[in-house]
Amino acid sequence: MAVTDPVDIRLLAALADLGKAAVHELAAKVGMDPREVAYRLVALSGSGLPLLVGVESDPNGLRAAIASAPPSWAQQPQQPPQPRPPGHSGPHNVQGTPSGPYNVQGTPSGAYNVHGTPSGRYPGPPSAPVRQPMAPPPRPPAPPQQQFAPPPMAPPDPVMSTWGVPQTASWARGDEQQVTPQAAPEGxxxxxxxxxxxxxxxxxxxxxxxxxxxxxxxxxxxxxxxxxxxxxxxxxxxxxxxxxxxxxxxxxxxxxxxxxxxxxxxxxxxxxxxxxxxxxxxxxxxxxxxxxxxxxxxxxxxxxxxxxxxxxxxxxxxxxxxxxxx
CATH class of the missing domain: 2.60.40.1240 (Immunoglobulin-like)
Structure with a gap:
């Protein structure tokens, strides 16, 4: 990975000279805020550089601080796990209101077929042919005196049909609205x-x-x-x-x-x-x-x-x- 930020380059150069240092020591060496140094080191560590950001602590001191804190988390009753109904596995919620994309009431959505015939590459047994309902008889034409041509439709507005109603989030005419970039303020x-x-x-x-x-x-x-x-x-x-x-x-x-x-x-x-x-x-x-x-x-x-x-x-x-x- 190539580092282009001059502040990051200066920080990495100082760290390379030290080899191993605490964040506040490194910040004092380069003259920066320790919080900014920690933020930049974490970001650089996740970018693939050979850099490991660690934390040291006093275990006994931390346990004492935790013990003095109000145990609000311990006052919450733990709910016992609910048994799943037979025939169901995995994390699918089948009681009450379903969560996620798994629709178990009414018409199923997506590729989850819950009405008998499996989907995907596991075909089920052949089913009986479905009888098609009879089509309704055609409606007789209206009398000549009641037939009239609809008024001519105006050509659709290309702006409306493509980009939506103005003053909405989809209104972005890149071919007509030229946004002038604002220059950076100068001191x-x-x-x-x-x-x-x-x-x-x-x-x-x-x-x-x-x-x-x-x-x-x-x-x-x-x-x-x-x-x-x-x-x-x-x-x-x-x-x-x-x-x-x-x-x-x-x-x-x-x-x-x-x-x-x-x-x-x-x-x-x-x-x-x-x-x-x-x-x-x-x-x-x-x-x-x-x-x-x-x-x-x-x-x-x-x-x-x-x-x-x-x-x-x-x-x-x-x-x-x-x-x-x-």
Missing amino acids: KKGRTGDVMETQGLEGEQLTVQLLEVQDPADYLFSAAGYSLEAGERSVVVHTEITNRGNIPFVSLPDNYLELLTADGKPIAKAPVSLTSRPPHKIGVRPGETLGGHTVYVLPDSTRVVAVRWSPRPEPDERTLTWSIED
Whole structure:
């Protein structure tokens, strides 16, 4: 399976370095919310990757917690199993109102024939011929003076006959109704050094400033003990965030800080931190201003044109974009 989500790639890269880790430890390493990390790991585990998401517990502690819970489940009386009438097997309900597609009253439906003759490839005994009822005598024609031609019918409306009545769920004329896709809302735009206001997911009043973009920053990357592959370079972005409101900002400030290439593709941050350039820390209290550095690793031939900040993975009206081209 090919992994294309940059956040998933960053998460799997950190997990590959650790080999085995708790969810909260992995979340702290990549700077993400533990709940989002758990959700993504479970989804990736079910996609065929060699990944196993497990849970450890204290058995005695869990049993004590269960014992202290109200035993509402134990107060429900258990119904003894009802004996089945002879001649019936399987899970078919033949008492009271039948369930599912098994109709045992009146005319049977589907391939379940309950009136004598079996169906399918097990033929029953030959049955007596069925006498056909006599056809009723033909009705005499009406007198000439009572015969009249019906009024001409209007040609059927192709819309009505094909798609149903308007204002219903079946009304979807793809050949006449062209639905114009709405463009994704864009946030504020600026240049390096600009301070722009925005909001967090919980309504936090924030200002974010792009202070510096070091491109390339290979010497800082090597000084921290990391090595680049052939044809790669590193970039370091310095940002500062201020909480102007009364609601604490509890996320990692650069969780969704991305580089934008010339063809519009985003580049997520690398799961590394530099000793000489401290990273962002989780949480910004009301009235607090904090700064941090974010590291990126990308192909040496990639041209970076902008830096984008967003409180969520997908850009929206709260997104901030700084152009870094001269």
